[in-house]
Amino acid sequence: MKQFNLESIIRSNIRSLTPYSSARSEFDGSDSVLLDANENSIATGNNNLNRYPDPLQQELKQVISSVKKISQGNIFIGNGSDEPIDLLIRMCCTPGVDNIIICPPTYGMYDVAAKINDVAVQTVVLTNEYQLNTAEILKQVNEYTKLIFICTPNNPTGNILNDSDIQLLLENFAGIVVVDEAYIDFADKRSWLCELSKYPNLVVLQTLSKAWGLAALRIGLAFGSQPIIMLLNKIKAPYNVNYLSQQAAIQALTKNNSLSNTVNTLKLQRQHLAKELISFPFVSKVYPSDANFLLVKFTNGNAVSNYLLSKKIVVRNRSNQPLCKNCLRITVGSPAENDLLITALKEYQS
């Protein structure tokens, strides 16, 4: 078991940084005379929109804490999960020096966020069964490797990655293992959140954009040890989550069962769609999915993608990704949308 030392994987300029202290971060409460942030104090007709929002989103964190059974000090809220992805890279990786490891085919933002920061990306392709090649990952790790990004259920393949493999990485990698669980609420599996206290080098990402149906709010969640969360807070933009999004998220998360209702419907639709798709002679495989999409292998993926586009049906062409030749990623839509897709494919067949 490798010893994890957070200090040693944080960039030195971030370690020594004195963060921006926003006017409002010195205040915690209401009914005060707020002459600290140069807001327009007399423009009060607009439901608090004249005031800067809570920089640490404490009311929303309280709600998330009770939904997820995680202490507030272990929660970071970002402007979508793309924000913590970028912040983790900036927090740990010195541009032009350090690197991250990703395991394609996977979510595209890890690679892009690293490259925007001039951070090298080492790729270790998944096995033919779409599982982690842990031996190769550990072989690729060098003294400059700060982060390993893992996505489970994986986008675009839809499957869960084996717990034992992720555990092996957590125990043998001296940097941070980021486990992106954007689709966890569609899976019949425990979240890695349950293991947070056991692994100081584990960061779990979740989002309100998928199962919660709140993509427009741009609310992403990162869960990790208190020192990691404090570092993320130190380097984030001061008011990174806007007031309207915070309020809307609080409302949605406190409403009973708003998650499970649509999730169950989508899971049934996923099953239905998979059965319909596999019956087409030009579909060679529908991969099992624990997410709200299906990876589907066609005899000619590009042709099907272009045909669907001509019918104004947009799916994600993943055929240029490793291990995804002729594959399209199809989001499970509403029953009506799924029927339109099947109808279009029947036309394509004839």
Ligand SMILES: *Cc1c(COP(=O)(O)O)cnc(C)c1O
């Ligand atoms: C959709 C998706 C996200 C996106 O999250 P936002 O919170 O909307 O930024 C993150 N990770 C994966 C794997 C995704 O598919």
